[in-house]
Amino acid sequence: MECSLVVVVVDVNPVWWGLQNGANDKGLTLFECMDHVLAFINSHVMMNQNNKVAVIASHTNESRFLYPGREADVKADDGGREVRDGKYEHFANINDTVQEEIRKLIVETGQKINSRLLVIKAADDNASQYMNLMNVIFTAQKQSIPVDACILEKDSGLLQQACDITNGVYLQIPQINGLLQYLLWVFLPDPSLRETLVLPPSIHVDYRAACFCHRTLIDIGYVCSVCLSIFCTYSPICSTCHTAFKLKTAPVLRAKKKKKTSLPAT
Numbered sequence: 001m002e003c004s005l006v007v008v009v010v011d012v013n014p015v016w017w018g019l020q021n022g023a024n025d026k027g028l029t030l031f032e033c034m035d036h037v038l039a040f041i042n043s044h045v046m047m048n049q050n051n052k053v054a055v056i057a058s059h060t061n062e063s064r065f066l067y068p069g070r071e072a073d074v075k076a077d078d079g080g081r082e083v084r085d086g087k088y089e090h091f092a093n094i095n096d097t098v099q100e101e102i103r104k105l106i107v108e109t110g111q112k113i114n115s116r117l118l119v120i121k122a123a124d125d126n127a128s129q130y131m132n133l134m135n136v137i138f139t140a141q142k143q144s145i146p147v148d149a150c151i152l153e154k155d156s157g158l159l160q161q162a163c164d165i166t167n168g169v170y171l172q173i174p175q176i177n178g179l180l181q182y183l184l185w186v187f188l189p190d191p192s193l194r195e196t197l198v199l200p201p202s203i204h205v206d207y208r209a210a211c212f213c214h215r216t217l218i219d220i221g222y223v224c225s226v227c228l229s230i231f232c233t234y235s236p237i238c239s240t241c242h243t244a245f246k247l248k249t250a251p252v253l254r255a256k257k258k259k260k261t262s263l264p265a266t
């Protein structure tokens with residue numbers, strides 16, 4: 001039994017969406033965008049009853065699972081609604097959870113999940129998240145999880161690299177109010193079917209790295225040997241991990257230590 005999991009990461013940066021709100025008549029509000037995303041998700045779930053979905057909102061200072069919701073909240077809601085024959089509620093929760101998880105475990109044994117990640121990106125790249133993103137990209141590559149990116153406005157160098165490395169699809173949509181059309185056309189079909197489709201041509205990926213100090217693309221730079229941050233100029237202290245580097249000086253000559261000689265046992 002195969003199922004396909006799509007994890008949709010939606011950029012809900014309030015500054016960017018705030019600008020969209022008042023910008024023009026061809027824009028899209030965040031709630032309209034979510035309507036498009038929900039229609040896409042429904043289509044994915046409709047394709048196969050075993051298909052699964054997760055939605056994560058990426059905010060400026062936190063990421064939150066929109067679906068599935070937080071387990072604790074769900075349980076609390078259930079407890080409030082159901083009448084339980086005077087059973088101690090905590091016991092009931094434990095019993096239900098154990099039974100439910102056992103059932104899932106049995107049903108899902110041998111189930112193969114093909115996962116993929118879809119990022120719907122609005123605001124500009126944030127250089128402070130470079131390391132996290134690189135870790136995600138290489139993990140996804142190792143687990144054969146394609147990272148797809150649907151870009152609402154400016155191109156993202158980081159996501160171009162992510163999609164290229166993981167065999168995902170990168171698309172900067174020409175019209176934001178047609179978001180759903182692009183989601184259904186490009187991102188809904190399973191990655192295994194992509195070879196048979198005529199998808200937008202792949203873009204040229206700029207593999208130059210951006211320096212962490214000015215976020216500009218550089219050909220040659222300085223790399224911190226501890227955290228791999230990249231800088232365009234030499235600095236004695238890494239601004240990311242605060243490691244201090246010693247400047248290269250002439251080697252200090254020391255007298256050679258006397259070699260220990262083993263004395264013959266007497």
Ligand SMILES: [Zn+2]
Pocket residue numbers: 211212213214215216231232233
């Ligand atoms: Zn710089």
Ligand SMILES: [Zn+2]
Pocket residue numbers: 224225226227228229238239240241242243
């Ligand atoms: Zn460093």
